[in-house]
Amino acid sequence: MESTLPAQKIPVGISACLTGQQVRYNGGHKRSRYCLGVLDDCFSFETFCPEVAIGLGIPRDPIRLVGLEGEHPEARGTKTPELDVTDDLLRVGTDFARKHEHLRGFILMKGSPSCGMERVKVYHPNGIPHHADQGVFVRALREANPVLPLEEEARMNDAVLRENFIARVFAYDDWKTSVEQDASYHDILQFHSRQKYLLMAHHYEGYRELGRYLADAHDKPLDEVKQHYIERFMHHMAHKATRKTHTNVLLHMLGYLKKEIDSDIKQEMIDAIEQYRLEQVHLVVPLTLLKHYVKRHGSDYIRSQTYLNPHPYELGLRNYI
Template sequence: MHESPILAEVDRIPVGISACLLGEKVRYNGGHKRSSYCLEVLADCFDFKPFCPELAVGLGVPREAIRLVGDPAAPRALGTQHPDLDVTDALAEKGRDLASRMPDLCGYILIKGSPSCGMERVKIYHENGIPNAAGRGIFAAALMAANPLLPVEEEGRLHDPVLRENFITRVFALNRWKTEVEADPGYHALLQYHSRSKYLLMAHSYEGYRQLGRYLAEAHSLPLQEAMDTYIAGFMAHMAQRASRKSHVNVLMHILGYLKKSIDSDCKQELLDVIERYRRAEVHLVVPLTLIKHYLKRYGSDYIQQQSYLDPHPYQLGLRNFI
């Protein structure tokens, strides 16, 4: 996909990952689930931190498989052959412990269907072995509860262009927060982050864009840490909503407004035409964005050129070539 690393090693973003996805033979049957996309593409952007909670709680390789059993609201992780093997509490503790030990993580990629690591739709069984419902893996649930800001996704879902772009956008957004705001806290840094993120937020949630704008108008009267914590919690929650074609069109039209007085009518019509083609799903998002960025480079103000919406992740990943 590319010939040289996208980010220098020192700039790569720390992201947790199920160890089996990096080819480590840690699955119950001694196998792995190597992800070529993670290893051959994302590894150029992410500094992967592999972890296998089942290994960490003392289960060997190979080992008896475990499954979720009982109450769908609070299932237990039990051995499939020996139900007295119960690693529920130990797996949950590993999730909480990892969240505590690795606060710098900006994302986590999990393995699908795992009773420990599955993010969703993990089978939960009745005690008689009949499937009952679907839920979340024990480790994954504890990790996500302990670090609700953390973007989490399953490797299999990264093959969906919209889900893939949404997850990676959130990873980079959280990394910018950590480097631009957490590293040097202040009201100015908070306001600057929001200012640069306005149109990215608008693409994911117009209501979130309005709510957080109103919140920051009064945030200077609050203790700084409270203001920061409330803002980023809301921001990451709204960013978890998938941007739609309609919302992207809305943002593109807002950005076009910054060019109307600088470009002639033919150029404006060209931009309107390509945005309309995107709205009708005749071209991908990269097409109107490339043209808009061409004009912004010549005529755009510093404010609009610095919007993270324009470059929320490295262009080499090609994420907007498919949405």
């Protein structure tokens, strides 16, 4: 089978420690075999360590989040609480986002007070762990670029979260390369058309919402439509696709073939989809059958759906969900 790896690697940011750079507070690293051994075939990684970027040394006294629930926590020294690097981390996060608008995603270090995406310990000013929040650099990155796909490297041990993130990166790359630079209403509609069933798998209501929005989009300024659409699209894509939503999409797409395939083939497809719904097989089983018959009998519209190939098959992401 011909390779489906991208001809040009997709630019993705990554916490520097995950690439083996010894930039952690203790002078160590957290090298990710999956990122460097698998995703490196698709992604061109651009490394960044916000704590080093603000001038903290290696090794260094660690920092942690401190604050009360309901407030943005501060990043303070663990051993020297008077050290407050919150504003510095916010500054480099905003500056990084502004200078790296070309990125299609960012892979983060779990639990980091700067790079943690969620569930980072926040300590009460009295020193007792109190609740959880996101890292300060991540807060700035999200505020500056809310559509950028983010994921923690450790969370990608979960097959569903792994597939979700990589699907978002490839969808965002499609937007950046085919729509963003020289957008037209037609380009946005074409993007929505080919991403339709992938979006449906992630969030059915989101799929309906954006369809309704685009129906009246020509009455609105193009820049407004472009910004609103991609913000809502990436928001909806962040929802996890489930067996129920995948099953719904598979049956919808099968409906486009019902006049072209005989009853035995149709039943074979329905049986495979049902086996998937009942957790007897992985998604790759009904999807392989569907792709075979879509290639032979499908219309240009259904063959163009990115749901069929949202990311390179070499990654094997749908073999485990």
